[in-house]
Amino acid sequence: MAHAANGNIVRIHYTGKLANGTVFDTSEAEGREPLGFRLGTNQILPTLEAEIIGMEVGDKKTVIVNVENAYGPRQSKAIETVERNQIPDGVDLTVGNNLQAAGSDGEIVPLRVIAADKETVTLDSNHPLAGHDLTFDIELVEIVEES
DSSP states (O other), X not given: OOBOOTTOEEEEEEEEEETTSOEEEESOSTTOXXXXXXXXXXXXXXXXXXXXXXXXXXXXXXXXXXXXXXXXXXXXXXXXEEEGGGSOTTOOOOTTOEEEEEOXXXXXXXXXXXXXXXXXXXXXXXXXXXXXXXXXXXXXXXXXXXX
């Protein structure tokens, strides 16, 4: 039987969980398909990709990705409080809401509203999974194309 190798296009089922067991993403939800990608092209977390190499179709495993190999630690410099009048009218500033802004280089930066009062809004541009060790339960469903 074939083993997954760099260059293969593979499809996996996965469930991603935080250390406390909270599921943050899964391919097994109703209406979802297995995740497909080419191994060796950094389309997924490198630690997870390395664990898929060598698996056979039908193999299952649990992979723990620590903070440093996932989305890194939370950065306090990624949290900024701004005056409400710096934000365009009509933008929903409800705590927990996700927004987007253009960075200094023109790149789109995702932001999350973490606090708001009458004068200011506090925005967080950390990745939502920053600061967390992640656990993935994975199953290699298919090797679509061998290299």
